[in-house]
Amino acid sequence: MLKLVVRKELLTALRDTRLQVSGGILIVLMLTAVLVGKQGQRQIQKEREQAQASMYDKWVNQGEKHPHSAAHYGQFAFKPKPVLSFLDQGLDTYTGISVFLEAHKQHEVLFSGAQDSNGMTRFGEMTVALVLQVLMPLLIIFLTFNIFSKEREEGTLKLIHAQGLGMRQLFIGKVAGTFLIVLMIFIPIVVLAYLLLDESSASIDAGVTGKFFAMALGYVAYFLVFVFLSVLISAFARNSGLSLLTMLGVWIVSCIILPKATANLADKIYPTPSQFEFKRTIQHKVKNGIDGHNPSDARLTTLKQQVLDQYGVKSIDELPVNWSGIAMQAGEEYTDQVYDQEFSKVENIFRKQNRISEWAGFINPYLAVRNLSMALAGTDFRHHVVFAKAAENYRRGFVKIMNKDMEVNHKPGIAYGDYKLGKEMWSSIESFNYELPGISSVLSYQWRSITALIFWLVGLFFLSSHYAPKIPKL
Amino acid sequence: MLEAINLSKTYGGHKALTDINLSVGPGEVYCLLGANGAGKTTTINLFMGFIKPSSGTVKINELDVTTQASETKKFLAYIPENLNLYGNLSGLENLQFFTGLGGDKPDRELSEHLLLSVDLQTDAIHKRVSEYSKGMRQKVGIAIAKAKKARNLLMDEPTSGLDPQASNDFAQLLENMRQKNVAILMATHDLFRAKESGTHIGIMKEGKLIHELKSDKITLLELEQLYLETMKSESHVEISS
Numbered sequence: 141m142l143k144l145v146v147r148k149e150l151l152t153a154l155r156d157t158r159l160q161v162s163g164g165i166l167i168v169l170m171l172t173a174v175l176v177g178k179q180g181q182r183q184i185q186k187e188r189e190q191a192q193a194s195m196y197d198k199w200v201n202q203g204e205k206h207p208h209s210a211a212h213y214g215q216f217a218f219k220p221k222p223v224l225s226f227l228d229q230g231l232d233t234y235t236g237i238s239v240f241l242e243a244h245k246q247h248e249v250l251f252s253g254a255q256d257s258n259g260m261t262r263f264g265e266m267t268v269a270l271v272l273q274v275l276m277p278l279l280i281i282f283l284t285f286n287i288f289s290k291e292r293e294e295g296t297l298k299l300i301h302a303q304g305l306g307m308r309q310l311f312i313g314k315v316a317g318t319f320l321i322v323l324m325i326f327i328p329i330v331v332l333a334y335l336l337l338d339e340s341s342a343s344i345d346a347g348v349t350g351k352f353f354a355m356a357l358g359y360v361a362y363f364l365v366f367v368f369l370s371v372l373i374s375a376f377a378r379n380s381g382l383s384l385l386t387m388l389g390v391w392i393v394s395c396i397i398l399p400k401a402t403a404n405l406a407d408k409i410y411p412t413p414s415q416f417e418f419k420r421t422i423q424h425k426v427k428n429g430i431d432g433h434n435p436s437d438a439r440l441t442t443l444k445q446q447v448l449d450q451y452g453v454k455s456i457d458e459l460p461v462n463w464s465g466i467a468m469q470a471g472e473e474y475t476d477q478v479y480d481q482e483f484s485k486v487e488n489i490f491r492k493q494n495r496i497s498e499w500a501g502f503i504n505p506y507l508a509v510r511n512l513s514m515a516l517a518g519t520d521f522r523h524h525v526v527f528a529k530a531a532e533n534y535r536r537g538f539v540k541i542m543n544k545d546m547e548v549n550h551k552p553g554i555a556y557g558d559y560k561l562g563k564e565m566w567s568s569i570e571s572f573n574y575e576l577p578g579i580s581s582v583l584s585y586q587w588r589s590i591t592a593l594i595f596w597l598v599g600l601f602f603l604s605s606h607y608a609p610k611i612p613k614l
Numbered sequence: 615m616l617e618a619i620n621l622s623k624t625y626g627g628h629k630a631l632t633d634i635n636l637s638v639g640p641g642e643v644y645c646l647l648g649a650n651g652a653g654k655t656t657t658i659n660l661f662m663g664f665i666k667p668s669s670g671t672v673k674i675n676e677l678d679v680t681t682q683a684s685e686t687k688k689f690l691a692y693i694p695e696n697l698n699l700y701g702n703l704s705g706l707e708n709l710q711f712f713t714g715l716g717g718d719k720p721d722r723e724l725s726e727h728l729l730l731s732v733d734l735q736t737d738a739i740h741k742r743v744s745e746y747s748k749g750m751r752q753k754v755g756i757a758i759a760k761a762k763k764a765r766n767l768l769m770d771e772p773t774s775g776l777d778p779q780a781s782n783d784f785a786q787l788l789e790n791m792r793q794k795n796v797a798i799l800m801a802t803h804d805l806f807r808a809k810e811s812g813t814h815i816g817i818m819k820e821g822k823l824i825h826e827l828k829s830d831k832i833t834l835l836e837l838e839q840l841y842l843e844t845m846k847s848e849s850h851v852e853i854s855s
Contacts, residue, residue, distance in 0.1 A: 304687035
């Protein structure tokens with residue numbers, strides 16, 4: 141009997157011209173978004189790879205100079221364009237793409253896509269994620285708003301009941317039928333997107349296939365939640381008009397109002413310091429010490445005495461090593477310590493803000509799937525932080541090598557301009573290479589979003605099972 | 615066998631039905647007459663289990679509709695007043711869907727035969743129901759009821775909106791089913807059809823069954839006079855035979 145209901149739902153929906161048009165538009169939109177998105181991702185990734193290689197080439201061929209000059213000549217780290225960003229841009233448009241790496245300073249990641257775009261970017265790009273997260277629920281609403289109420293209005297619900305079919309079976313049949321239609325629209329997009337995951341994708345992100353299927357599964361769960369919810373509303377709405385109005389209300393609240401409200405609430409509860417405030421705090425602490433009682437000149441004096449004692453000499457000139465190299469590295473390490481401390485505070489605030497958004501997935505499935513999708517696509521804030529940290533670690537690594545060389549090899553008495561290194565030294569430092577977090581890492585920090593989707597599915601299933609027999613037939 | 619025993623239904627403070635007692639045996643066609651709001655449809659809805667009685671009992675083949683709802687459906691077929699069916703499906707597809715829900719989906723040949731047996735034209739069988747007239751849709755409804763081979767049939771104003779020819783065809787189909795010992799309870803406004811097709815007639819007013827009579831004991835004119843007088847008079851119960 142269930143099969144009959146599912147078949148009937150499929151047939152009636154597929155023969156509905158309005159659905160054919162709206163479903164067709166949605167498929168075209170998604171196909172376009174997939175193809176254009178993939179083209180864009182490939183091009184951007186290629187440009188970034190070229191830029192990374194070109195900058196490294198410039199580093200290697202910067203000519204002969206003092207290692208400290210080389211540390212200031214610096215390098216660039218370019219953020220790879222995540223493979224699955226062609227499906228979900230997430231925050232990628234708003235976070236920077238490259239960072240200049242040099243001695244003493246932790247520059248911020250700059251040149252976001254939004255900086256180069258016009259005002260329309262603020263309205264969101266037409267990505268597959270947008271279609272799946274926002275427009276697909278609209279199609280589901282369109283498919284289901286009168287799925288029960290029309291039957292009631294036209295008397296077929298009475299006839300179904302008279303034939304002996306229970307309301308629970310009918311409800312499940314309608315959910316299954318609608319869900320199959322949604323899958324018929326979704327699966328071709330999944331297949332096309334999967335075919336676009338070529339070999340080069342794996343070189344950027346080794347776990348891309350797993351992430352891709354986890355993302356698809358997340359969306360399938362999200363659609364099922366919306367189908368359950370919509371069919372349930374239609375089952376108990378007094379008429380089709382009221383059902384449509386209720387569903388559109390749910391859609392507006394969950395896809396438009398709540399995400400903004402959640403972000404605002406998170407910012408109110410956990411306000412982030414301004415960029416200016418953040419930099420000023422670092423400068424202040426570097427100058428005056430982390431505890432405010434250990435200024436830089438005092439730290440330098442202490443270090444100097446320690447080094448002199450270590451080598452058993454009375455003055456810097458008597459040292460067998462380069463004092464400037466030691467002092468610079470010590471300065472670097474102190475700045476790093478301050479930076480890490482302040483950065484972790486800010487990161488913690490962002491993490492708390494994101495946590496609110498993740499918990500909000502329990503009251504809004506849109507937020508659950510949005511967070512999960514962004515994370516799996518590698519375009520959420522966490523991925524940006526991981527990149528920024530990787531770039532910073534790379535900076536610290538090569539600056540340390542420069543300082544160490546200076547300390548050991550730039551002997552006292554040799555003028556700054558007379559101590560020079562060349563290509564051999566520069567090329568001993570490997571090019572910046574960044575690997576995206578693996579799927580297990582992503583899934584583990586996204587456990588709230590995953591649990592929220594499961595919570596919605598299980599909750600709606602039990603709610604439906606309980607209330608389906610009470611669906612009014614008149 | 616259809617039975618209502620002391621059946622009452624109250625909505626809020628409003629009494630929609632008060633102490634209805636009626637019985638429809640095999641081969642009987644019981645026509646419920648009455649103005650709008652008299653309680654005809656409420657009675658049918660109670661037999662169908664769409665609503666629960668406030669008091670009293672509804673029985674189908676000795677089974678209580680309230681406590682054995684799903685069991686009673688096996689013995690019951692139903693034709694509602696406005697049967698729209700699914701416009702995007704053909705008559706044949708509609709028939710196969712609804713009969714399949716009863717657990718006994720007839721094959722294509724038998725389904726076509728059923729539709730032809732209710733005088734649906736051959737070329738209409740495969741057309742979408744959205745192109746059907748009301749009469750054609752009712753015929754599909756009758757075919758669905760026939761396919762179920764139920765011993766009891768409930769109809770809620772099945773001839774309303776039908777043209778005279780379709781109404782006459784419908785009466786013939788009803789007679790065929792009566793001859794097969796089906797117990798039929800029909801709510802209608804059509805006095806002529808009630809007199810012609812019914813074996814028993816009940817006249818309802820304000821939720822009460824005012825008159826109950828056998829159709830062969832009364833002429834159409836007498837029925838009309840009795841009906842009009844009942845509508846004008848104060849409510850009281852009188853059982854005629």
